[in-house]
Amino acid sequence: MMEPSESALREMPFLMSEDFAVLLGLKKSEYGLEYKSELERLSVFKSIYLPRNLLEPEEQQDVVWSRFCAIYLPATVDRFLNLPAVDSSDPNVLADHELHNVYCEMLVHVQHSPYFAKYLRSKEPAAAKAITLPRVVAQRLAERAPRWDRLMVRPPPGAPSDYYVGIATNACQLLSTLCTFFLKHPNQEEILPTETKVILKPFFQRWAARYSQDVLADICLRTLLWFEGGDTNAALRREYNSVRRSFKNWDVCGYPRCDSRSKLQVCSRCHTVRYCSSAHQALHWKDPFAPHKNHCFTSEY
Ligand SMILES: [Zn+2]
Ligand SMILES: [Zn+2]
Structure with missing residues (x-):
């Protein structure tokens, strides 16, 4: 899909939480609008809906995310955990889908919303799956890390040079937020099994060194700290407190x-x-x- 220009985006209406729910297939459209495939949802989210709303003041955007999360966050997590199949024959799309889909993009986007924090600490049945999120994100990332590591350096033909750095950054950012949130959980092995950490560690070390000018390096270093520190590490505790504060x-x-x-x-x-x-x-x-x-x-x- 062609990326629309800023002036074309400005001509579009500001998108509401219900528009995002329709895009994600969580609500039926009142106008008979239908998205035909998972790829179309992802593409519209990344190239139109998100950039359109990013043109408005943050406060206006946050109202949309608050309302979206209050109503649709449990359903978004459900879709992320039980992904609809992607109809594509492109091997890259098939291989990336589990961690590069519209539900994951949405979670990345709302991870600092106070409603996301509320969802993660909730004891209600509607939030029962929250605790599985860090493990699932980490496992999906561990499965893809060797491939993404290669493709970051040598992107497939036609893809922008920073494409895989971008999707890896999103996944790592979400994992880092989730890990930090559950830092004080008594069963750390349930949050993130050691075997998954062992797979991820060398990739985080490599990406931190290779992309030292990039936000990806900060995220990787922070997550490595979490892997090593547990509750006793002072630097980690400061980091933990700053992330907790960022949940406004x-x-x-x-x-x-x-x-x-x-x-x-x-x-x-x-x-x-x-x-x-x-x-x-x-x-x-x-x-x-x-x-x-x-x-x-x-x-x-
Ligand atoms: Zn209130
Ligand atoms: Zn006061």
Whole structure:
């Protein structure tokens, strides 16, 4: 598919959470819109829907991700774990599909949403599969790492030179976020088996060295730290805390102008944000820049 120009994208309407749900096949279109294949979904997501929304302010985009996650995150994870077959005869597409599909791209994109964090810590049945995510992502990456490692250096004919660096970066980023989130889980072998770590380690070391100017290197180094550290490593603990903080509004009062970390009370509707006082909750609800009322949704997890 041709990539549309920025001006062509600007002529399109801003896409809502329901549009993304239709694209992922999680909701029936009201306009009879149908996507014919998994490849078409992925291509439309990457070349049209995402770039279109990235043209708008982050706050406006975040409202879409909050609402999408509140309603459709469990179904997105289900699809990622039980992938629909891809109808292609291209061996590269078939080999990449398990870790390069529209559901994975969506998870990568919402991994820093407070709703993603809520999903990962939820004890509700709708989030029961959350705990399997790091293991599945790691296993799929371990199966593909030797191939991707080759293709990063020598991309297949017609593919952009950074194509495989890009999809590896996405997969590694998602794995890193998941690992960090589950760092304190008592059964680390269940989160990520040692045998999978042993396969991934040399690739992460190699990519960290080869792409030292790239975000991929940071992600690989961080994940290696996680592989080695466990709970006792001080550098890892700092890293863990910074990722936890990046799941906005949880360890600190959700009102942007307050740094209080004590006696936080959760928003009883969405459970994605906590406040030091009902005064700050009321101020945040109507905040002129990022009012919580635009992000506050109930979810079944
Ligand atoms: Zn406060
Ligand atoms: Zn709320």
